[in-house]
Amino acid sequence: xxxxxxxxxxxxxxxxxxxxxxxxxxxxxxxxxxxxxxxxxxxxxxxxxxxxxxxxxxxxxxxxxxxxxxxxxxxxxxxxxxxxxxxxxxxxxxxxxxxxxxxxxxxxxxxxxxxxxxxxxxxxxxxxxxxxxxxxxxx
Numbered sequence: 001x002x003x004x005x006x007x008x009x010x011x012x013x014x015x016x017x018x019x020x021x022x023x024x025x026x027x028x029x030x031x032x033x034x035x036x037x038x039x040x041x042x043x044x045x046x047x048x049x050x051x052x053x054x055x056x057x058x059x060x061x062x063x064x065x066x067x068x069x070x071x072x073x074x075x076x077x078x079x080x081x082x083x084x085x086x087x088x089x090x091x092x093x094x095x096x097x098x099x100x101x102x103x104x105x106x107x108x109x110x111x112x113x114x115x116x117x118x119x120x121x122x123x124x125x126x127x128x129x130x131x132x133x134x135x136x137x138x139x
Contacts, residue, residue, distance in 0.1 A: 001036050001037070001038060001109050001110070001112045001113075002035060002036065002037040002038075002112065002113045002114075002115050002130070002135065003037070003038060003039060003040075003102065003105060003106050003109065003112050003113065003114050003115060004027075004030070004037050004038070004039045004043065004071065004115050005039075005043065005102060005114065005115060005116035005117075005118060006039075006043045006046040006047055006050075007019075007023075007116055007117050007118060008023045008026065008027065008115055008116065008117075008132060009023075009027070009043070009047060009063055009066075009067045010047065010050065010063065011023040011117070012024040012026075012027050013059065013062070013063045013066070019117055019132070022131070022132040022133045022136060023132050025132065025136055026115070026132035026135055026136060027070050029136070029139070030070055030071065031069070031070045034139070035135065035139075037071060037115070038071060038072075038073050038074065038075055038109070039067075039071050039074055039075070040074060040075040040076070040077055040081075040101070040102065040105045041074055041075070041076055041077050042077050042098060042101050042102065043067075043102070044064060044067065044068070044074070046098065047060060047063050047064050047067065048060055048064055051063065051064075075105050075108070075109070077101065077105075081101065081104050081105060081108060082101070082104075084104035084107060084108065085097070085100040085101045085103070085104040086100075088100040088103055088104055088107075088124065092123055092124060094120070094123065095120060095123065095124070096120065099118065099120050099121060102114065102116075102121075103121060103124050103127055106127055107126070107127070113128045113129070113130045113135075114127055114128065114129045114130065115129075115130055115131070115132060115135060116129055116131075117131060
């Protein structure tokens with residue numbers, strides 16, 4: 001199971017960037033059922049927050065709706081998950097709160113991989129971060 005970070009959706013939907021094409025290709029493979037992936041409710045909140053904050057709500061609506069169609073299952077954020085996230089934040093002082101929540105989701109899923117361009121995840125013991133390029137190369 002691969003956990004999709006919010007940056008994968010945003011790069012896929014964004015303007016020209018080296019991460020755009022691999023992110024879009026990965027999401028196409030997820031949508032086709034070739035790659036088993038999930039995310040959590042906080043990722044969707046991040047998408048809505050970011051696009052609203054930069055005054056691009058129409059784009060945000062589209063990214064949200066497309067992401068909802070692509071990802072077959074979305075992990076909920078629960079109090080138990082927040083407790084795991086809290087422990088990760090205690091252990092890794094440089095880890096941002098949202099990243100802790102996503103890492104906690106990965107831990108709950110078992111031996112999951114974190115698909116993200118965010119290298120902040122690399123400090124977390126037992127969590128493997130992988131980029132869309134690496135996933136696509138392994139298919």
